[in-house]
Amino acid sequence: MHEMQVVEIKKIVRETKRIRTFFLDLDVNAIPGQFVMVWLPGVNEKPMSASYTRGDLGITVLRLGDFTRRLFELSEGDLLGIRGPMGRGFKIYGDRLLLVGGGVGVAPLAPLAEEALRDGKEVTAIVGALTASELLFVDRLKRAGARVLISTDDGTAGRKGFTTDVLAELLEEESFDQCFTCGPELMMAKVLEITRSKRIPTQASLHRYFKCGIGICGQCVLDGTGLRVCKEGPTFRDKELRRSHEFGRYWRNAAGQKIYFGRR
Numbered sequence: 001m002h003e004m005q006v007v008e009i010k011k012i013v014r015e016t017k018r019i020r021t022f023f024l025d026l027d028v029n030a031i032p033g034q035f036v037m038v039w040l041p042g043v044n045e046k047p048m049s050a051s052y053t054r055g056d057l058g059i060t061v062l063r064l065g066d067f068t069r070r071l072f073e074l075s076e077g078d079l080l081g082i083r084g085p086m087g088r089g090f091k092i093y094g095d096r097l098l099l100v101g102g103g104v105g106v107a108p109l110a111p112l113a114e115e116a117l118r119d120g121k122e123v124t125a126i127v128g129a130l131t132a133s134e135l136l137f138v139d140r141l142k143r144a145g146a147r148v149l150i151s152t153d154d155g156t157a158g159r160k161g162f163t164t165d166v167l168a169e170l171l172e173e174e175s176f177d178q179c180f181t182c183g184p185e186l187m188m189a190k191v192l193e194i195t196r197s198k199r200i201p202t203q204a205s206l207h208r209y210f211k212c213g214i215g216i217c218g219q220c221v222l223d224g225t226g227l228r229v230c231k232e233g234p235t236f237r238d239k240e241l242r243r244s245h246e247f248g249r250y251w252r253n254a255a256g257q258k259i260y261f262g263r264r
């Protein structure tokens with residue numbers, strides 16, 4: 001799994017203006033929550049969550065910086081270097097599951113929802129974005145049989161506000177066995193705060209700058225825990241994250257400097 005494979009891009013789907021899914025000629029049965037390292041020769045290698053885990057592996061990418069801009073320049077039939085799938089995926093417990101995804105963070109939650117629904121679980125998904133046109137996988141989740149609640153920052157779809165507003169209101173009325181979250185880290189920190197007050201065990205998928213991606217270099221260790229995001233993560237249990245003074249506050253760039261969330 002750690003060896004690089006050169007694989008063809010079979011299909012590219014434009015999900016929103018800034019988000020695309022790349023289906024790869026790679027059938028590896030990933031666990032939802034696992035990631036692959038994507039290598040663009042001469043550019044860089046970056047971790048990407050699997051958004052389709054059965055059949056052709058899919059990665060769903062937000063165009064954000066130089067790497068993703070170069071990725072978006074590729075076409076169907078072009079080749080990519082891939083290592084993986086790697087890391088620890090989500091683990092499903094209980095029957096009533098709640099998913100909270102913000103922006104492109106919905107990517108690893110969608111295959112999780114599909115898998116849980118196939119196993120007869122009940123799934124409620126709170127999906128949020130800045131605006132209606134940036135909502136990801138709403139139809140996919142509904143088709144799979146999930147109940148979907150929407151929030152947008154600007155109120156163009158669903159409730160005006162944040163996913164965490166919808167979550168807080170929902171948990172006043174209902175209870176769930178397990179919550180799963182992925183999205184901006186400040187959002188996930190708030191999700192964990194809310195679910196903790198309701199005693200709902202929660203797993204979160206983290207994003208960090210990776211160098212080796214296989215647990216060797218120490219770049220992605222979560223301060224205060226010794227846990228490596230690429231190896232023991234990228235999904236973590238709430239109790240693991242509570243041991244970290246890094247989660248919800250900062251991440252480290254390639255030079256190891258702390259970059260605080262919410263500051264520019």
Ligand code: FES
Nearest residue numbers: 211213217218230
């Ligand atoms: S990226 Fe090297 S240990 Fe995680």
